[in-house]
Amino acid sequence: MSKFLLDVTVALAMVGAAWTTAHAEDLKLGRAATPEEIAAWDIDVRPDGQGLPEGQGDVIQGEEIFAEKCAYCHGDFAEGVDRWPVLSGGFDTLQSERPVKTIGSYWPYLSTVWDYVNRAMPFGDAQSLTPDEVYALTAFLLYTNDLVDDEFVLSRTNFATVRLPNEDGFIEDNRPDTPTLADGEPCMSDCKTGVVVTMRAQVLDVTPDDDDD
Amino acid sequence: MKKQTGTAETKASRRQFLTGAAALGAGAVAGTSTARAGNPDNLPPNIPDWSRYLGDGVDARPYGMPSEHEAHVVRRSVPWLTADPVSSVNFTPLHELDGILTPNGLAFERHHGGIAEIDPADHRLIIHGLVDKPLMFTLDEIKRFPRTNRTYFLECAANSGMEWRGAQLNGCQFTHGMVHCVMYTGVMLKDVLAQCGLKANARWLLPEGADASAMTRSIPMEKALDDCMIAWAMNGEALRPAQGYPMRLVVPGWEGNMWIKWLRRIEVGDMAWHHREETSKYTDLLENGKARRFTWVMDAKSVITNPSPQAPLKAKGRNVLTGIAWSGRGTIDRVDVSIDGGANWQTARLDGPSFDKAIHRFYVDFDWDGREMLLQSRAIDSTGYVQPTKNQLRAVRGENSIYHNNGIQTWLVRSNGEAENVEVSA
Numbered sequence: 055m056s057k058f059l060l061d062v063t064v065a066l067a068m069v070g071a072a073w074t075t076a077h078a079e080d081l082k083l084g085r086a087a088t089p090e091e092i093a094a095w096d097i098d099v100r101p102d103g104q105g106l107p108e109g110q111g112d113v114i115q116g117e118e119i120f121a122e123k124c125a126y127c128h129g130d131f132a133e134g135v136d137r138w139p140v141l142s143g144g145f146d147t148l149q150s151e152r153p154v155k156t157i158g159s160y161w162p163y164l165s166t167v168w169d170y171v172n173r174a175m176p177f178g179d180a181q182s183l184t185p186d187e188v189y190a191l192t193a194f195l196l197y198t199n200d201l202v203d204d205e206f207v208l209s210r211t212n213f214a215t216v217r218l219p220n221e222d223g224f225i226e227d228n229r230p231d232t233p234t235l236a237d238g239e240p241c242m243s244d245c246k247t248g249v250v251v252t253m254r255a256q257v258l259d260v261t262p263d264d265d266d267d
Numbered sequence: 268m269k270k271q272t273g274t275a276e277t278k279a280s281r282r283q284f285l286t287g288a289a290a291l292g293a294g295a296v297a298g299t300s301t302a303r304a305g306n307p308d309n310l311p312p313n314i315p316d317w318s319r320y321l322g323d324g325v326d327a328r329p330y331g332m333p334s335e336h337e338a339h340v341v342r343r344s345v346p347w348l349t350a351d352p353v354s355s356v357n358f359t360p361l362h363e364l365d366g367i368l369t370p371n372g373l374a375f376e377r378h379h380g381g382i383a384e385i386d387p388a389d390h391r392l393i394i395h396g397l398v399d400k401p402l403m404f405t406l407d408e409i410k411r412f413p414r415t416n417r418t419y420f421l422e423c424a425a426n427s428g429m430e431w432r433g434a435q436l437n438g439c440q441f442t443h444g445m446v447h448c449v450m451y452t453g454v455m456l457k458d459v460l461a462q463c464g465l466k467a468n469a470r471w472l473l474p475e476g477a478d479a480s481a482m483t484r485s486i487p488m489e490k491a492l493d494d495c496m497i498a499w500a501m502n503g504e505a506l507r508p509a510q511g512y513p514m515r516l517v518v519p520g521w522e523g524n525m526w527i528k529w530l531r532r533i534e535v536g537d538m539a540w541h542h543r544e545e546t547s548k549y550t551d552l553l554e555n556g557k558a559r560r561f562t563w564v565m566d567a568k569s570v571i572t573n574p575s576p577q578a579p580l581k582a583k584g585r586n587v588l589t590g591i592a593w594s595g596r597g598t599i600d601r602v603d604v605s606i607d608g609g610a611n612w613q614t615a616r617l618d619g620p621s622f623d624k625a626i627h628r629f630y631v632d633f634d635w636d637g638r639e640m641l642l643q644s645r646a647i648d649s650t651g652y653v654q655p656t657k658n659q660l661r662a663v664r665g666e667n668s669i670y671h672n673n674g675i676q677t678w679l680v681r682s683n684g685e686a687e688n689v690e691v692s693a
Contacts, residue, residue, distance in 0.1 A: 078622035083411055084402035091511045095532050100540050148556035153667050163541050170543040172311035173481040180479045224560045231663045235651030242612045249608035253433040261437040262345055
C-alpha cells in the first residue's frame with residue numbers, strides 16, 4: 055500500500071474523533087448556509103464528473119467563442135501567444151529537454167479543463183461563461199489537441215467517457231529521495247578536492263537591475 | 268529578456284566601488300545595500316540638525332513607515348518570469364532582513380488573479396459538502412472560536428525553480444525570496460470543521476479563494492485536522508490584502524499555493540479534486556516523463572543571506588555571515604557552513620526562537636582576510652532530513668521539476684567582497 059493510501063486511512067480514524075468533538079461542544083457559531091447560497095458558489099468539478107451542470111457544446115461553437123474571448127492570449131489554435139500559456143500540442147515532449155505541458159500532453163483529467171476555464175477564464179473576466187460555453191470551449195480544446203474530431207459534441211452525459219492521454223503519467227510523492235541522517239552523518243571535512251566553479255549567473259546576466267523598476 | 272543596463276562600464280564601476288575607489292551606486296545589482304558616503308557635517312565634532320531641531324510629532328505618521336534611508340528595502344519582481352504582473356510573483360528582500368520574522372510589507376506576493384480588495388463586511392466563508400450542518404461564517408464569527416498564535420514559514424513550491432538548469436539569478440532575493448515567516452493569529456481549522464460536523468466519509472477538503480483566480484487546492488483531512496488554521500492576522504495586525512485579507516488558510520510546512528488566500532469556501536469531500544494547481548501546476552516532472560503529484564511538504568532548505576550578491580562584504584577583518592533555514596517537516600536542528608565549496612564544513616550558531624515549521628536564523632562570526640570564498644550552507648532538520656546538493660537533486664529528478672528545488676546554494680565571494688551565484692563541481 056502506498057504511503058498516500060496509508061495517510062488516508064489514518065485520516066479516516068481521526069475524522070471519527072473530530073465528529074465526536076463536534077457533538078460534545080456546539081459553540082453555536084455561524085448560521086446555516088442555504089442550498090441556494092451553496093449552489094451559487096459551489097462551482098468545482100471532479101474527475102468523476104461530480105459538480106458538472108447540465109449543458110453541452112460542440113467544437114465549432116467552441117472555436118467561435120475561443121476566437122472571440124481566448125485567442126488573443128492563447129492563439130487561434132491554443133498554441134499560445136508571446137508568453138501566455140500554450141494549451142495544445144507538446145506531445146511526446148515530457149522526457150525532452152524542454153517539455154511542453156499542455157492539456158493534451160500533460161493534464162490527467164478533462165474535468166480540470168472544465169473546472170479551470172469556468173472558474174478563472176477568460177483572464178480578467180472570470181466566471182462570466184455559461185455552462186454551454188464552457189462545454190463548447192472544452193470540446194474545442196480537445197480538438198486542438200487532436201483528441202476528438204470536429205463533429206464532437208461534449209455534454210454532461212458523455213463527459214466521463216473522455217480520457218486524457220497522460221492520465222497514468224503521475225506518481226505519488228516518494229520523497230525524501232536524497233540521503234538523510236538515516237543513511238549516515240553528512241561529511242564534515244575533506245569531502246571533495248579540487249573544487250572548481252562550473253557555472254556562473256553573471257554569464258547569463260538575467261538579474262533585473264534597480265533601473266528596471 | 269536580458270537586462271538592458273548591465274554594461275561593462277557599470278560593472279567596472281561597481282567593482283571599483285567595492286574596492287573603495289570610485290563613484291557610488293552605479294549599476295548596482297537590484298536591491299544591493301550600498302553604503303553611502305554620508306555628510307561629514309553630521310559627524311563629530313559637528314552637531315547634526317536632528318540633534319538640534321524638533322522632529323515630527325505623533326500625528327505626522329498614524330501608520331508608521333520605515334526610514335527614508337531604507338527605501339531600497341522592497342520586494343522586487345523578475346519581469347521576464349511571467350507574461351503578466353497580475354499573475355506573477357515578487358520576492359522578499361532576504362538580504363536586508365534579520366531575525367526570523369518577515370515584516371508584513373516585505374512578505375513576497377504571488378497571486379494568480381491580482382490582489383482581491385475585500386471589505387470584510389462583504390466577505391463570507393461557507394463550509395459545506397460532507398458535513399452535518401453546512402454553515403456560513405462572517406469574519407467576526409470566525410474570531411469567536413478559540414484563538415491561537417503560531418509562527419510559520421510560507422514558501423512557494425517554485426522558490427529557486429529558476430535554478431534547476433544552473434546558476435541564473437544574482438541575489439538571494441531572487442533565488443530564495445519566495446519565502447516569508449510571520450506569526451499568524453487565527454483559529455484551528457479543526458474547531459471550525461467540528462462546528463459543521465464531519466461525516467464519516469469526509470476525507471478531503473477543497474478550500475477556495477474569493478479572488479479572480481478562485482484558487483483551489485485539495486487538502487487531505489489528516490492535515491486539516493492536524494495543524495491547519497484559518498488566520499486573519501499576521502505579525503499582530505490584520506492580514507495584508509496581498510496575503511488574503513480578511514482571512515486565509517494556513518497549511519504549515521506545505522506548499523504556499525495551498526494556503527488559500529481570501530478564503531471564501533471549503534467543500535468537504537471523499538476524494539481529491541485534481542484541480543489545475545495540482546495537475547498542470549505544482550506537479551513535479553521527472554526525467555522519465557512521469558510526474559510526482561501531491562508533493563505537499565516543503566523539504567529542509569537554507570541560504571546564506573549575507574554575504575550574497577546583493578549584500579557584498581564591505582571590509583576585511585571581523586564580519587558576520589548569516590542566513591536562514593527552514594523545514595516543512597519540523598524544526599531545524601543544525602546548519603553547517605562551508606567556505607570552500609563544500610569540501611569542509613563547520614556548524615553555524617543558531618540564534619533566536621526555534622519554532623516548528625518556521626524560519627531559523629544562523630550566524631558564523633568570522634575574520635575575513637580577503638580570500639576568495641565559495642560559501643554554502645546545509646540544513647538538517649528534526650527528522651534527520653539533510654539538505655541535498657543541487658546535483659543530488661538533479662540526479663534523481665532531472666532538471667524539469669520546476670518545483671521543490673531545495674538544493675544547496677553556492678555564492679562565490681571574490682577578494683573585493685563582491686558575490687556571485689555560482690555552481691561548483693561535485
